[in-house]
Amino acid sequence: MRRGLVLGALGIAAIAAAGFGVTSATPIDSSPLAGLAGDPAKGEIVFIASGCASCHAAPDTEGDAKLVLAGGQRFASDFGTFIAPNISSDPEAGIGAWSLEDFASAVKKGVSPDGQHYYPAFPYTAYSLMSDQDVVDLWAFWQTLPADATPSQPHEVGFPFNIRRSVGVWKLLYMTDDWVMAEAATPEIELGRYLVEALAHCGECHTPRDALGGLDRSAWLAGAPNPTGRGTIPSLTPEDLTWGPIEIAYYLETGFTPDFDSAGGHMVAVVENFAKLPASDREAVAAYLKALP
Amino acid sequence: MKKHLAAAVAFAALGCGTAAMAQTDFSAELKARQGQFRIMAINLGILGGMAQGKTEYNAEAAQAAADTLVAISMVQQTPMWPAGSDNMSIDGTRAQPTIWEQNDDFLSKWGDFGTAAKAIQAAAAGGVEGLGPVMGQVGGTCSACHDTHRAPAN
Structure with a gap:
C-alpha cells in the first residue's frame, strides 16, 4: 500500500514536471464576485456550517476562543502530518492582508495568493461547490474575527509529497464541479x-x-x-x-x-x-x- | 497422602490465582461504571423520546427520568476508576489513559454533566418545549468528555 503510494506520487511528480503549465496554480475568475455585497450575519452561518473553526482554532480551545483561528491542530495522514495554519485576520501571521479574490481562490480552488497549491487536507474539493454569494458573505464575516500573531508551522510532509506542483496533477484528477448526487428530487x-x-x-x-x-x-x-x-x-x-x-x-x-x-x-x-x-x-x-x- | 497434599497445594495455588485475578481484572469497577452510563442512557432515552415527539410528553415520567440523571451525577466516580483500568491495560473498556493523566479535567467534565442534569431537572415538568435546549446541553457535556477520554468503538 505504502509503496504503491510512493510510486504513484513519483509518477505524479514526473507528470508534473512534464506538464508544467497544466499544473500551475491559477487564481479564481473573480468576475462573478464583482457586485456581490457581503452579509456578515449570513457569513457566520456559512462559517459554522463549513466547520472552519473546528480545524483552524488552536488545539483544545472551547467556546468563543474557537473564533481565534490561530491554527496548530495536527492532522495525520498516509502522506505525513498536516498542521492547520493561522487563518486569523492578523495581516502578518494570518490572512488579514488578503483580498476577496485571494480568499475565494483559496477556498474554491485551493490556490494561495502567491500562486501555490494548497494540500487537499484543506477541503477545497468540497468548497469548490460553495456558492459565490456564500464566499462573499463568509469573507464579510471574516472581517469581524480577531487577529492572532501565532506563526503557522510547516507541514511535516516528506518527499515526494512535499512537491507542491504534484498537487496540480492531483487536482486535475480529483477536482470536479459536479455533485455526487446528480439529481436532487426536492x-x-x-x-x-x-x-x-x-x-x-x-x-x-x-x-x-x-x-x-x-x-x-x-x-x-x-x-x-x-x-x-x-x-x-x-x-x-x-x-x-x-x-x-x-x-x-x-x-x-x-x-x-x-x-x-x-x-x-x-x-x-x-x-x-x-x-x-x-x-x-x-x-x-x-x-x-x-x-x- | 502425598498425593492428597499435592492436590491440596495445587488447589490452593489455583484458589490464590483466582483471587489474584479477581483483584486485577477490575470487573466490579467496570460493571459499576458502565452500568451507570446505561442508567443515564435509559433515562435520557425517556426524555429524548418525548423531545423528538416519538412518545407523548408526560411531566411525571420526565421528572422521574431527570431526577435519576441528577442522582447518577452525585455518584462518586473515583472508586470506580482505579489506576490500571484503562483501555491500554485491560480489555472490555474504552476508557483512555487520559482519564488518569488529566484526572482534574475528567472530573470537571463529570461535574459539567451534573450541572446539565440539574438544568434538566428544573425544566422537566415544565412542558415538552423546554426539554430540547437542555437535552442539547447535556448531550454537549457527554460529547465533551467522550471526545477526549473515550476511545472509538471499533
Whole structure:
C-alpha cells in the first residue's frame, strides 16, 4: 500500500514536471464576485456550517476562543502530518492582508495568493461547490474575527509529497464541479446536498480514499478507515445507517444516537456546529442521506 | 497422602490465582461504571423520546427520568476508576489513559454533566418545549468528555 503510494506520487511528480503549465496554480475568475455585497450575519452561518473553526482554532480551545483561528491542530495522514495554519485576520501571521479574490481562490480552488497549491487536507474539493454569494458573505464575516500573531508551522510532509506542483496533477484528477448526487428530487434534498457535499464536507472522512488520497466517489459516504489510524468512520448510506430522519437530525442537534449513546471523536466538533444551525438544515441533511442510493 | 497434599497445594495455588485475578481484572469497577452510563442512557432515552415527539410528553415520567440523571451525577466516580483500568491495560473498556493523566479535567467534565442534569431537572415538568435546549446541553457535556477520554468503538 505504502509503496504503491510512493510510486504513484513519483509518477505524479514526473507528470508534473512534464506538464508544467497544466499544473500551475491559477487564481479564481473573480468576475462573478464583482457586485456581490457581503452579509456578515449570513457569513457566520456559512462559517459554522463549513466547520472552519473546528480545524483552524488552536488545539483544545472551547467556546468563543474557537473564533481565534490561530491554527496548530495536527492532522495525520498516509502522506505525513498536516498542521492547520493561522487563518486569523492578523495581516502578518494570518490572512488579514488578503483580498476577496485571494480568499475565494483559496477556498474554491485551493490556490494561495502567491500562486501555490494548497494540500487537499484543506477541503477545497468540497468548497469548490460553495456558492459565490456564500464566499462573499463568509469573507464579510471574516472581517469581524480577531487577529492572532501565532506563526503557522510547516507541514511535516516528506518527499515526494512535499512537491507542491504534484498537487496540480492531483487536482486535475480529483477536482470536479459536479455533485455526487446528480439529481436532487426536492428543494430540501438539494439544501442537504449543498450542506453535505459542499459546506460540511462530510465526504472527507466518510468516503474512502484511493491510493493517491482522492475520494472514491463511487463509494460515496460508504465509510472509511479513520485517518488517525484508530477505528473506522461509519458508513452513512441508507443500507448501513438505519436511523430514521428524525434520529439523524436529533443526533446532529444533541450528539445522541438512537440508543442515547453520544458522539465522540471529531464528530463532537461537527455536532457542535450543526447544533447552532437552523433545525431545517439538520432535517435537510437527514433527507439527503435518506435519498442516497 | 502425598498425593492428597499435592492436590491440596495445587488447589490452593489455583484458589490464590483466582483471587489474584479477581483483584486485577477490575470487573466490579467496570460493571459499576458502565452500568451507570446505561442508567443515564435509559433515562435520557425517556426524555429524548418525548423531545423528538416519538412518545407523548408526560411531566411525571420526565421528572422521574431527570431526577435519576441528577442522582447518577452525585455518584462518586473515583472508586470506580482505579489506576490500571484503562483501555491500554485491560480489555472490555474504552476508557483512555487520559482519564488518569488529566484526572482534574475528567472530573470537571463529570461535574459539567451534573450541572446539565440539574438544568434538566428544573425544566422537566415544565412542558415538552423546554426539554430540547437542555437535552442539547447535556448531550454537549457527554460529547465533551467522550471526545477526549473515550476511545472509538471499533
